[in-house]
Amino acid sequence: MTELAATDPLPKPKRDLAPILLPIALALAMIPLIGSPSTWLTLTAASLAMGMMIFIMASGLTLVFGLMDVLNFGHGAFIAVGAYVATLVLAPFAASIQADSLWINLAVLAPAALLSMAVSGALGLVVERVLILPVYGQHLKQILMTTGGLIVAEQTLYALWGPQIIPMPLPTSLRGSFILGDVAIAKYRVLATLIGLAVFIAIQLVLNRTKLGLLIRAGVENREMVEALGYRIRRLFLGVFMTGSALAGLGGVMWALYREQVHASMSDELTVLIFVVVIIGGLGSIGGCFIGAILVAMVANYGGFLVPKLALVSNILLMVAILMWRPRGLYAVTSR
Amino acid sequence: MMILSGDPPRSRVLTVLLVVIILALALTPFLFPGAKALNVAAKICVFAALVASYDLLLGYTGSVSFAHTMFYGIGSYAIAIALYGMGPNWAAVATGIVVGLPLAALLALAIGLFSLRVAAIFFAMITLAVASAFQVLASQLSWLTGGEDGRSFQLPELLRPGTVLISKSLFGFEINGRILTFYLVFAISALMILALLRVVNSPFGRVLQAIRENRFRAEALGFRTVFHLTYANCLAALVAAGAGILNALWLRYAGPDTSLSFSIMLDILLMVVIGGMGTIYGAIIGATIFILAQNYLQALMGVASKAASEAGLPLLPGLLHPDRWLLWLGLLFIASVYFFPTGVVGRLRSGGGDKGAPH
Numbered sequence: 160m161t162e163l164a165a166t167d168p169l170p171k172p173k174r175d176l177a178p179i180l181l182p183i184a185l186a187l188a189m190i191p192l193i194g195s196p197s198t199w200l201t202l203t204a205a206s207l208a209m210g211m212m213i214f215i216m217a218s219g220l221t222l223v224f225g226l227m228d229v230l231n232f233g234h235g236a237f238i239a240v241g242a243y244v245a246t247l248v249l250a251p252f253a254a255s256i257q258a259d260s261l262w263i264n265l266a267v268l269a270p271a272a273l274l275s276m277a278v279s280g281a282l283g284l285v286v287e288r289v290l291i292l293p294v295y296g297q298h299l300k301q302i303l304m305t306t307g308g309l310i311v312a313e314q315t316l317y318a319l320w321g322p323q324i325i326p327m328p329l330p331t332s333l334r335g336s337f338i339l340g341d342v343a344i345a346k347y348r349v350l351a352t353l354i355g356l357a358v359f360i361a362i363q364l365v366l367n368r369t370k371l372g373l374l375i376r377a378g379v380e381n382r383e384m385v386e387a388l389g390y391r392i393r394r395l396f397l398g399v400f401m402t403g404s405a406l407a408g409l410g411g412v413m414w415a416l417y418r419e420q421v422h423a424s425m426s427d428e429l430t431v432l433i434f435v436v437v438i439i440g441g442l443g444s445i446g447g448c449f450i451g452a453i454l455v456a457m458v459a460n461y462g463g464f465l466v467p468k469l470a471l472v473s474n475i476l477l478m479v480a481i482l483m484w485r486p487r488g489l490y491a492v493t494s495r
Numbered sequence: 496m497m498i499l500s501g502d503p504p505r506s507r508v509l510t511v512l513l514v515v516i517i518l519a520l521a522l523t524p525f526l527f528p529g530a531k532a533l534n535v536a537a538k539i540c541v542f543a544a545l546v547a548s549y550d551l552l553l554g555y556t557g558s559v560s561f562a563h564t565m566f567y568g569i570g571s572y573a574i575a576i577a578l579y580g581m582g583p584n585w586a587a588v589a590t591g592i593v594v595g596l597p598l599a600a601l602l603a604l605a606i607g608l609f610s611l612r613v614a615a616i617f618f619a620m621i622t623l624a625v626a627s628a629f630q631v632l633a634s635q636l637s638w639l640t641g642g643e644d645g646r647s648f649q650l651p652e653l654l655r656p657g658t659v660l661i662s663k664s665l666f667g668f669e670i671n672g673r674i675l676t677f678y679l680v681f682a683i684s685a686l687m688i689l690a691l692l693r694v695v696n697s698p699f700g701r702v703l704q705a706i707r708e709n710r711f712r713a714e715a716l717g718f719r720t721v722f723h724l725t726y727a728n729c730l731a732a733l734v735a736a737g738a739g740i741l742n743a744l745w746l747r748y749a750g751p752d753t754s755l756s757f758s759i760m761l762d763i764l765l766m767v768v769i770g771g772m773g774t775i776y777g778a779i780i781g782a783t784i785f786i787l788a789q790n791y792l793q794a795l796m797g798v799a800s801k802a803a804s805e806a807g808l809p810l811l812p813g814l815l816h817p818d819r820w821l822l823w824l825g826l827l828f829i830a831s832v833y834f835f836p837t838g839v840v841g842r843l844r845s846g847g848g849d850k851g852a853p854h
Contacts, residue, residue, distance in 0.1 A: 230619070293833060302559050302619055303768065303832045310761060310825030318813040318822065427757065431627045434620045442617075471635060475628040478621070479609070 178446075178489035182453045189461050197342045198464070206460040208348030210453035211355020212417060216410030217433040217440075217448050218362060219403025225443025226379050227396045229291055230298055233305035234407055234433065235426030236312035240282055241275040241408025242415035242425065243316060246325050248274055256330045264330035275412045276405040282312075283404025287397055309426065316423040325421040333416075351413055358406065359449055366445065375399065379443070435474045439481045441488025450489055454481075498689060500696040504776055506843040513776060516783050520681060524674045531790075534745075537677055539786050540684040541742045546766045547691045547778035548734035553764075554773035555695055556727050557707035561760055562606060562622035565629045566599040566732040568755040570739025573598065575646040575749035576639060583649035588744075596736050603732030607725035630755050645750020650676070654744070680741045687734050692775045694730060703727055704773075758821065762789075765828050771838025780839050793817045 186203055193199045220234045248271035249256060255267045290308050294300040329347055336343040366372035378385045378392050386392050414429065415421045436455050440447025458477045463470040481489065504510045516539075519526065523536040549563050573595025574588065581587035610621040633640045640646065650672070652658060658672035694700055705713040706720050714720050743749040753759075762785065770781025797817045804812035814822065835842060 232619075290829065299553075299557060299559060300832055300836070303764065304829055306761070306764065307825045307828035307832065310821055310828065314819055314822030314825060315814075318810075318816070318819050322818075428627075431624050435624050438617055438620050438624075468635075471631045472628045475624055478624060482609070482617075 178450050185457055200342045202460045204344045204348055206457040208351040210456035211352050212413045213436055214355055214449050214452035215358050216407055217436040219406040221437045221443055221448045223400055223403045226375055226399050230301050231305050232302050233309035235430035236309050237279040237404045237407035238411035238429050239426040241279045241411030242421045244275040244278045245271045245412040246421050259331050261332040264332045272412045275408040279408025280401045280405035283401040287400045313423050327415045327419055327421050329416055362445055435478050441490040444490040447488055447490035500693045502696045509843040525668055535790050537680050537745045539783050540681050541738050542782040543779045544684040544687045545738040546763055546782050547688050547775050548731045549763050550767050550778050551731045553767055555703045559619040560622040562626040563735055564755055564760045565626045566735035567739040569599045570595045570736030571743040571749035571754035574740045574743045575648055578648040579646045583651050585651050599732045599736035600729045603729045607728040634751055647748045680745055687737055768831050771840030774840040777838050777840040793820050
């Protein structure tokens with residue numbers, strides 16, 4: 160071993176690049192299979208956008224597990240609540256949504272998204288206090304409690320809004336696509352990709368560059384130690400849970416706009432999707448969750464184009480393949 | 496005591512309750528005439544066996560699986576497809592059983608080997624994902640499964656309602672093929688529950704409990720925990736598929752809503768929690784309470800909803816609508832996890848008081 164001088168920076172752990180290269184390799188491998196480069200580019204752009212939206216929804220789940228060791232099976236409920244709240248705001252402003260100006264459109268969309276985040280974040284506060292607080296440290300009961308919470312939330316949405324599908328049209332200026340040569344890229348997908356990237360970078364910066372992030376990461380490693388140093392880890396937990404819920408709400412709005420409809424059962428289908436992503440990424444890992452989301456979206460898009468029948472179970476096949484390779488997910492963060 | 500595998504109910508109230516339930520179920524065709532009562536009784540029998548098999552996983556090994564309805568569905572669909580394709584004869588029934596049970600066990604083996612090895616915490620999530628994929632598959636392969644409509648079929652001659660075995664003039668009651676089917680369901684369910692009771696009270700069952708309490712320690716004692724967990728998983732899947740077969744035979748139909756839907760999975764979870772995890776008897780109690788409530792409270796909710804809407808109350812009619820039954824179920828679910836973690840059986844066994852839960 161070489162001696163380190165006091166001024167030398169601490170040796171950093173080697174970066175594990177294989178998972179990052181995986182989606183890139185997958186995308187490149189698809190070029191000859193798909194044949195037409197323009198189709199490939201369209202599919203790749205679609206995968207990126209879809210992956211970013213899934214990432215936003217799943218990041219909260221993996222964050223909550225990583226820090227608090229809480230398995231939240233009710234995460235899907237926050238997604239659905241976020242989407243429904245956005246319809247409440249957008250309905251009276253239908254005219255502004257139809258307006259052919261990006262700024263007017265965004266002036267309605269942005270407050271709607273923010274309100275959704277606020278409501279689902281506040282719901283997160285209630286859920287943490289009522290459902291999670293009594294069952295910290297008990298996985299079995301956490302699963303049972305949050306599953307119960309998911310049922311109640313979904314049924315309340317049915318009772319309030321009825322069982323019908325609510326349309327949620329895209330604003331006029333976000334419809335259609337940019338044409339680059341012979342490639343068409345939908346405008347909304349560009350916006351979704353940008354928002355997703357922004358969320359990813361923001362989470363990474365907060366976790367790695369701020370004192371708050373330092374405390375959160377320390378809390379993941381050793382909760383008692385952080386408490387002994389005088390920090391209220393319970394407050395920190397609550398904050399992380401609310402952030403996760405708010406992100407789910409944002410993801411719900413984006414997904415609803417992507418599908419242009421809202422339905423109470425969307426929480427069910429998305430729950431499975433985000434679980435697959437979180438498992439692939441490695442429970443508790445933000446980076447793994449990001450790569451997992453993109454992989455899932457890629458498999459869905461490429462698979463849907465090449466072998467439509469297979470696309471239905473492609474998620475599961477992907478998950479099986481990844482877990483064969485790395486049994487704890489792409490990046491194993493926690494030792495739990 | 497032999498028949499109960501040396502594990503008596505250990506509570507006087509519980510014993511009385513069980514005897515009443517079993518007698519009522521056994522005598523339903525004579526005590527409560529009418530199709531609805533018989534349907535409810537058959538459903539209680541099927542679900543008691545299904546819930547008991549789930550308890551083997553949840554209560555005895557402590558692993559949460561969301562794929563239990565998948566095995567239930569495999570049993571249902573196997574018998575339905577066989578009877579639909581081969582016609583109403585006993586060879587088809589045999590084919591359904593011979594294909595369905597091993598298929599369920601094999602799938603359970605695959606899931607067990609794959610996900611129990613990975614990490615205990617992944618198990619719940621992975622089973623949920625696999626079950627949802629299976630559900631999609633069942634609704635997409637419509638040439639085989641009938642898609643969303645499911646498969647209706649005819650029963651063999653002997654089990655049809657039209658077949659009169661003992662006429663009314665002879666006995667005071669008419670014994671027909673329908674009642675024979677009911678007793679078939681009752682007897683096989685009872686046998687499966689007794690078999691599960693045998694399993695959990697065997698040395699194997701003790702190892703499962705040891706794994707539940709402290710997996711690391713069980714491993715250190717030399718037990719191959721993955722082998723035990725996978726074995727338990729396969730046994731539970733076999734019984735679940737058996738319950739699925741009975742359910743399909745009783746309904747003369749198998750479809751996504753009756754055998755695969757996520758709401759059935761939640762029903763099972765709730766029945767285990769209400770009855771008491773880690774007690775096979777809890778399955779009988781839980782299934783009885785739940786199915787009686789489901790069948791008779793929903794009507795009550797309809798009346799209450801109507802009354803609330805006539806009184807002009809806001810929101811209440813919507814919340815009390817019979818379709819919102821699941822909402823109250825969810826609240827009940829949370830409340831029972833919170834307030835009665837040991838369920839009815841745990842409560843009765845500890846003497847009704849709060850004398851500390853067994854786990």
